[in-house]
Amino acid sequence: MDLQDQLKNLFPDHTPEVSEESTEENSDIWLQDDPIICKYEKRKGKPITILEGYTGATEDFKKLAKDLKQKLSVGGSFKDDKIIIQGDYRDKIMTILKSKGFNVKRVGG
Template sequence: MDWKDALSQLKTDTPEPATTPEPELTAEPAADPLAAAVSNQRGKLVIEMERKGRGGKTATIISGFSVDDEAVSLIASLLKRSLGTGGSARGGEILIQGDRRDAIREALRRLGLKTN
């Protein structure tokens, strides 16, 4: 008996696993945390370029958030993914690497946030 015959024999000897029906989703879908963060934001966001204290590297700073740090972090994550760049969110501000002011302004407007 070669290995193919042994494998086919093993397949026929193995019982089929019992399938359980998937539970129906009756609960409401979870609220979108990004939509909540955007709706709670009050006032305009300030977008500015900065070089000082960064070893000559350019960074774009977004400040003026009136939402909690978790919402700021969520917005920062979305911006970093959409712009394809690095950055961080600390102390109610978002830092994006490079001079991306125009692209950030456009992305924030698409989210429904007002900017300078």
């Protein structure tokens, strides 16, 4: 007897709610018409990727930074309306942002 059967025995009148998964991952993030700038720099000899040019709320940009860092499994920060990702991940970041519906422009190289 698995857990579902045990729950049905305990609560026979309960009907489980069907959770509808949203097809869009970014339903809570505002999409803009202007492209987000994706730059590559070296600071203290180490490569970083910088995203700037988002005109929405800073909370949405922070959520986007957290999501990017988790998907890429890298460190980074959010400072001065810029997302700074450790390493050169321009191609991966651009594909992730395009899948979310953002326009992305690659600058530098």
